[in-house]
Amino acid sequence: MNKARTNPFNNIAMHGALILYTLIALFPVFVILINSFKTRKAIFREPLALPDADTFSMIGYQTVLKQGDFFLYFQNSLIVTVASLFFVLLFGAMAAFALAEYRFKGNTLMGLYLALGIMIPIRIGTVAILEMMVASGLVNTLWALILVYTAQGLPLAVFILCEFMRQVSDDLKNAARVDGLSEYAIFFQLVLPLVRPAMATVAVFNMIPIWNDLWFPLILAPAEEVKTLTLGSQVFIGQFVTDWNAVLSALSMAILPVLVLYVIFSRQLIRGLTSGAVK
Amino acid sequence: MTALTLTNVNKSFGDVHVLKDINIEVEDGEFVVFVGPSGCGKSTLLRVIAGLEDATSGEVRIGNELVNTTPPSKRGIAMVFQSYALYPHLNVRKNMSLALKQEKQSKAVIEERVMKASRMLNLEDYLERYPSELSGGQRQRVAIGRAIVREPKLFLFDEPLSNLDAALRMNTRLEIANLHDTLAASMIYVTHDQTEAMTLADKIVVLRDGRVEQIGSPMELYNNPVNQFVAGFLGSPAMNFMPAAFIAEGDTRTLGVRPEDLRLDADGDLSAAVQHVEQLGGDTNVIAQMKGTQITARLFGQHAISQGETVKFGFSSERAFYFNQDGLRT
Numbered sequence: 001m002n003k004a005r006t007n008p009f010n011n012i013a014m015h016g017a018l019i020l021y022t023l024i025a026l027f028p029v030f031v032i033l034i035n036s037f038k039t040r041k042a043i044f045r046e047p048l049a050l051p052d053a054d055t056f057s058m059i060g061y062q063t064v065l066k067q068g069d070f071f072l073y074f075q076n077s078l079i080v081t082v083a084s085l086f087f088v089l090l091f092g093a094m095a096a097f098a099l100a101e102y103r104f105k106g107n108t109l110m111g112l113y114l115a116l117g118i119m120i121p122i123r124i125g126t127v128a129i130l131e132m133m134v135a136s137g138l139v140n141t142l143w144a145l146i147l148v149y150t151a152q153g154l155p156l157a158v159f160i161l162c163e164f165m166r167q168v169s170d171d172l173k174n175a176a177r178v179d180g181l182s183e184y185a186i187f188f189q190l191v192l193p194l195v196r197p198a199m200a201t202v203a204v205f206n207m208i209p210i211w212n213d214l215w216f217p218l219i220l221a222p223a224e225e226v227k228t229l230t231l232g233s234q235v236f237i238g239q240f241v242t243d244w245n246a247v248l249s250a251l252s253m254a255i256l257p258v259l260v261l262y263v264i265f266s267r268q269l270i271r272g273l274t275s276g277a278v279k
Numbered sequence: 280m281t282a283l284t285l286t287n288v289n290k291s292f293g294d295v296h297v298l299k300d301i302n303i304e305v306e307d308g309e310f311v312v313f314v315g316p317s318g319c320g321k322s323t324l325l326r327v328i329a330g331l332e333d334a335t336s337g338e339v340r341i342g343n344e345l346v347n348t349t350p351p352s353k354r355g356i357a358m359v360f361q362s363y364a365l366y367p368h369l370n371v372r373k374n375m376s377l378a379l380k381q382e383k384q385s386k387a388v389i390e391e392r393v394m395k396a397s398r399m400l401n402l403e404d405y406l407e408r409y410p411s412e413l414s415g416g417q418r419q420r421v422a423i424g425r426a427i428v429r430e431p432k433l434f435l436f437d438e439p440l441s442n443l444d445a446a447l448r449m450n451t452r453l454e455i456a457n458l459h460d461t462l463a464a465s466m467i468y469v470t471h472d473q474t475e476a477m478t479l480a481d482k483i484v485v486l487r488d489g490r491v492e493q494i495g496s497p498m499e500l501y502n503n504p505v506n507q508f509v510a511g512f513l514g515s516p517a518m519n520f521m522p523a524a525f526i527a528e529g530d531t532r533t534l535g536v537r538p539e540d541l542r543l544d545a546d547g548d549l550s551a552a553v554q555h556v557e558q559l560g561g562d563t564n565v566i567a568q569m570k571g572t573q574i575t576a577r578l579f580g581q582h583a584i585s586q587g588e589t590v591k592f593g594f595s596s597e598r599a600f601y602f603n604q605d606g607l608r609t
Contacts, residue, residue, distance in 0.1 A: 171364035174331050179378035179425075180352030193368045 029255065036060050036248035043244055060245030063236075064253070067246075069224065073232035078257060080142055080228060081210050084149035085203050091150070092157025092202065093165075093195070097187050099158070100165035101173070111162065117155030122148070123215060133220055140223040148216050153206040164198035165191060200268035207265075211258050229254050280307050281343065282433050282465035283328065288337035290320075290327055290489075297323050299489045301337070305433075305467065305482075310459050313469045314476040314512070315486035321469045324486070325435055328467065329358050342432050352381065354433075357426035361438040363418045365410040365425075371397075372406040375425045382429075389428075396427040399461065400454075416447045423458070434466040440475065452478060473513050477501070485509050507606035510535050516564060519574040523601060525549065532609060535600035538564070541576035544593030549574065553588045565590070 034050055035043045042055035049055070064070050099111050122129075129148060130139075138144040168191055176186045192199070217231040233254070236246040283305040290298035297320045305311050313321040326332040328339060330351035339346050346354050357378075365374050372393060379389045397403045400420040410418055419439060426434055436455070440448045456479055459466055470476055476483050477497045485492040485500065485508070493500055493509045504510035510518050516538045523530035526548040541549070551567035551574055558581065565576045565584055576592055584590060603609050 169362060169364065171360040171362045172366070174326075174329075174351075175358065175360055175364035175425075176366075176377075177331060178329060178351045178356065178358045179429075180381035181377075185381075190366060 032248050032251050036245070036252045038245075040245055043248075057245070060243075060247075060249030061253075063243060063246040064249045067235070069227070070232065070250070070253075072225065073227050073229045074253075074257070076142060076226055077211060077229040077254075080145045080149065081207060081261075083142075083146045084153065084210050085206055087146065087150040088153035088157050088206055089199055089203060092154050093161050093192060093199065094187070095154070095158045096161035096165050097191060100162050111158075114155055114158045117151075118159060122152045126215070126219060130219055138220075140221050140226055142221065142226055144220040145216055145226075145228070148220065149206075149210045149213075153202075153210070156205060157202045160202055161195060161198055164195045168194050197269050200265040203265045204262060204269075207261055208258065211254075281305065282307050282309065282341070283467070284338070284340040284343075285324075285328070286338040286340070288324075288327060288339060289335045290323055290332065291335045297489050298327065298334075301489075301491055303484055303491065303494065305465055308463050308465055310466045310468065310479055310481045311484060312476040312480035312482070313467065313484045313486055314473060315471065315492075316512070317471055319486045320489040321471075321486050322437055323489075325358075325437055325467065325469050328433075329356055329435055330354050352378070355431050356433045356435055357429045357431040358435040358437065359419075359422045359426050359439045361441055363410070363422045363442070365418055365421055367410050370407050370409050371402060371413070371421050371424075374410070374421055375428050378425070378429050392428040392430070393424075396424040399427065399458070400424050415443055416451060419443060419451060420454075423455070427458075427462070432465065434464055436466065436468040438470055439468075440470070440472075455479065474515060477513065483513075485512060504600070505608055507533060507535065507602040507608075510600055510602070510608075514538075516575045516577060518600070519572075520602075521549075521569065521572045521574065525570065525572075531604065533602045533606075535602060536574075536594050536598065538575045538577035539579075540594045540598040541574070541578075541592045542594065543576075543578065543582070543590060545591055547591040547593030549592040549594075550589060551592065553584055553586055553590055556582075556584050556586065567592075 031047065035047060037051040037057065037060075038049075038055045039057040039059065042049070042051070042057075051057075095114065099107060099114075133139045133144045138147070172190065172194075173186055176190050181189065212230055213228075214230045214234070217228040221227070222231065229250070233247060233250040236243040236250065281304050283303070285301050285303045288298055288301040289296070301324060303311075313324060315321050323332060327334050328341075330346065330349060334347060341354055341356065351358075366377065369377065375393050375396060376389045379392065384392075393406070394403075397406060400423060402417070402420055402424055405413060405417060405421075410421065413421065419442075422439070439455070440451055443451060452475060455468075459479075468475070468479060480497055482494065483497055483500055484494050487508055493505045495503075497513075500509055500513055504513070507520065511520065514537055518535045518537050519541070520533050520535050523532040523534040526534065549569060551569035553565060553567045554573070555566040557564035557566070560581070561579075563578045563580070563582045563584070565578060565582075567574055567576070567590065574592070601609050
């Protein structure tokens with residue numbers, strides 16, 4: 001049955017395009033990785049060459065690890081990212097459920113208001129946010145970052161999850177009501193598992209910008225003990241001299257946790273897709 | 280004892296008056312079918328009984344208890360939905376036991392009831408499967424099983440067979456009829472299909488535009504419809520309606536004759552041009568035109584009638600129904 005529909009040429013073209021895109025997307029990562037294992041001279045002489053016996057060097061990693069606080073930065077980044085994602089998903093899903101499920105006055109208006117955040121970049125409000133954080137004494141705490149990132153992620157989360165929750169059949173929710181589930185139980189036990197693929201999408205969308213962000217850590221939490229990884233790596237970039245070995249090593253290591261988180265979420269994505277296909 | 284009493288129930292969505300002054304009584308152990316064209320409010324009525332919608336006014340009593348403000352799960356009802364509404368992420372066993380867990384029943388009770396229901400519905404081999412791994416008929420049985428395990432006072436079925444194919448529909452219909460005999464429970468069944476209504480019901484409630492048109496046993500409604508709507512809605516093929524002036528000059532009423540009451544008769548009053556003949560083997564349906572009105576005759580046995588022929592039909596006068604201009608029987 002499938003045979004009739006797949007044209008071999010189409011298939012090759014499709015895979016060719018995807019492979020090409022993959023190569024382009026992975027190229028910078030690849031360059032960072034190979035250069036992180038080379039001596040400083042080798043990096044500049046032949047940036048695209050693979051490390052060999054002469055040029056291989058772990059000097060970058062040694063510098064980064066000797067810097068000492070690197071694991072602390074790592075930990076800070078992880079805490080901020082995971083906590084922000086948790087709050088974005090929790091509050092986003094709750095707001096989306098209310099908007100999708102209950103008829104109340106101003107429902108549409110509320111939805112629009114929440115969606116407005118997608119269009120207005122949160123960085124415009126940086127000064128106001130900083131003033132607020134100073135006033136509430138949250139400057140140089142991880143909470144400052146978590147709160148800002150939660151606010152930043154919520155609009156898109158509400159928007160996406162709301163659409164998905166509308167697709168959960170009313171009969172299903174009514175069946176649960178007849179079965180005696182409370183509204184909270186319906187939300188947590190029924191609707192959330194069903195929109196898991198959408199949750200994973202939202203998580204992936206939000207995770208990368210939070211992990212990579214330099215702006216807010218630099219402004220809201222530049223203190224040594226709350227530095228994030230991206231900010232921490234900046235110490236190797238100077239105005240006149242940049243320790244490229246260290247920068248590349250730090251970046252290489254920074255990829256790892258995101259990769260792990262991504263694998264976790266994308267498995268959810270795939271599982272969700274296949275379970276939804278047979279309805 | 281009455282299982283359900285509805286007294287002057289009204290329901291409006293904003294300005295739209297969906298249910299108008301509904302009064303219905305369901306006796307214990309009775310199988311009641313709500314039937315009507317789509318949009319007549321029958322599903323809304325079921326949802327009001329279930330507690331998924333609140334009645335705007337009027338009283339809903341289940342087993343003599345006023346339940347207007349009782350949440351669905353406390354009303355002692357169980358509902359089977361048209362779309363099955365199985366929890367897709369739970370297997371059959373968990374689907375059936377979820378409500379009992381919510382009621383904080385002991386594990387032994389849950390296990391016993393699930394086993395009993397699955398035996399009754401031949402689902403024992405499927406308990407560990409997920410809804411997506413079941414066929415339509417099996418899913419519907421699971422949905423029914425989920426209702427049975429709760430041992431409700433009142434079963435509510437919302438068009439449970441509309442998603443099944445014709446053969447399966449017939450089987451499941453029989454299963455539901457058997458179930459009603461075995462459980463001896465009160466059941467309310469909503470459908471737009473008059474065959475289901477006629478075959479299953481102890482009592483049929485015909486609804487139109489949110490109003491009860493007539494309540495009675497299937498044969499009562501069939502033999503003695505109060506108005507033209509009920510007469511036309513029950514019976515398949517539907518009753519023929521024509522101006523009574525066709526047989527009696529000056530009569531302004533509408534004449535109704537059931538297709539099976541028409542017979543070939545050379546001296547008959549109705550002469551019509553045959554448009555189409557459906558040979559069913561056991562029956563022959565003749566569709567004919569008579570002065571711009573289409574009439575259908577259901578003749579027993581096989582008849583050699585060809586298209587374009589003019590035939591004469593007769594009927595006995597006691598099988599004729601007359602309706603006045605408001606559609607009421609006279």
